[in-house]
Amino acid sequence: MIRTVDLRGKALSKAGYISQLPRASFNIDQALELIQPILQRVKNGSELDLIELAQEFDGIRPTAIRVPKADLDSALQKLDPKVRAALELSIGRIKKVHNDQVRSEKTTTLVEGATVSEKWIPVDRVGLYVPGGRAVYPSSVMMNVIPAQIAKVRSIAVASPPQKEFGGLPHPTILATCALLGVTEVYAVGGAQAIALFAYGMEGVCEKVDLVTGPGNIYVAAAKRALRGLIGIDSEAGPTEIAILADSTALPSDVAADLISQAEHDVIAAAILVTDSLHLAEKTADELKVRVAATKHSDRIRQALSGVQSAIVLVDDINQGIDVVNAYAAEHLEIQCSDARQVSTKIRNAGAVFIGRFTPVSLGDYSAGSNHVLPTGGCACHSSGLSVQSFLRGLHFIEYSQDAFSQIAETVVTLANAEDLPAHGEAMLVRFEKLL
DSSP states (O other): OOOEEEOTTOOOOHHHHHHHSOOOOOOHHHHHHHHHHHHHHHHHOOHHHHHHHHHHHHSOOOSOSBOOHHHHHHHHHHSOHHHHHHHHHHHHHHHHHHHTTOOOOEEEEEETTEEEEEEEEEOSEEEEEOOOSSSOOHHHHHHHHHHHHHTTOSEEEEEEOOOGGGTTSOOHHHHHHHHHTTOOOEEEOOHHHHHHHHHHOBTTTBOOOSEEEOOOOHHHHHHHHHHBTTBEESOOOOSOEEEEEEOTTSOHHHHHHHHHHHHTSOTTOEEEEEESOHHHHHHHHHHHHHHHHHSTTHHHHHHHHHSTTOEEEEOSSHHHHHHHHHHHTOSEEEEESTTHHHHHTTOOSOSEEEESTTOOHHHHHHTSSSOOOOOOTTGGGTOOOOOGGGGEEEEEEEEEOHHHHHHHHHHHHHHHHHTTOHHHHHHHHGGGTSOO
């Protein structure tokens, strides 16, 4: 069901390890071509175009793109009390973690009368995308909305695909979660057209946003790429992925269940075990055969685990395993080793690191308090997961007195002339013509 990659006896470069662990291939260039007519249609169109696009792609015509507040309130009232309690507990934990991410204003005094202050200013308006389709993601509502609210973004809109079984509304659990968090601006629109609606705005329907965040399918990723610059984006999220670094102390049942948990998302999800234990590798493969057959989405999971993007990787020792997972830069990295915490100190590249047996990725997906909107496709070597910082911009406020200006003027003129930009220097010297 899952292939084996044997790296024992091989000391490879970062690029070498990456080449041995390919990810799922999906043609974003082709997706970019396919979505161009959609983007233009939304840019130049009306609400009717959005409704017709919903009919085309979602098989339903919403009566309106904007979800009435009454439907949000109704969804919350009808929400299973047990689900509501679970959401409220998770919201509390996510808020606690993200409240500690708030940045404070700092002022640096270079000399008397010369200060540079850095202030963190939230973006004015954000569009948060919550996917639909194979699963329901109230967790993505929490992960996007909460850091934006803590960052004090003034205007927050959510978009999620309309559902046939709910009369053209997004899934009621998504609506209920929005209501629980106090979000009242929700749109029944999905895919590339949702990103276009946020990016261009539409008179009488939706105001343009400054930033779009949230995961989605390849067409959502392609729309983010196409519209980046017109809007800011968090990332072009690709298929989900899990890597597990484990030694002989890990339980095959735990490892297999965790690989399956992420393979459940999509047929192109990636699941990788990196281990120095041949026994663990063999027993995990045995566990997968039994557990995949017994779980609900077995066909989807079997496709993901048998794809080129998934593998059991054999290494000489955990140190080589660390090199492998740092090269791979997984969205989710579990460490199931006897000294998991110590091993975690050597991890540089991962979206999030889950340490020890009782910290599975599933915990982070919902209730750990961390954010589950994370970089994929190896982007964790240069990018971070969604956070309060994602919704803030650092602005410098510079103020110099006359004395402080006088002390530095000659330096600026010298550097301006060295760059052959004499007008820069003249803008300094003109101030000496009329001193107060």
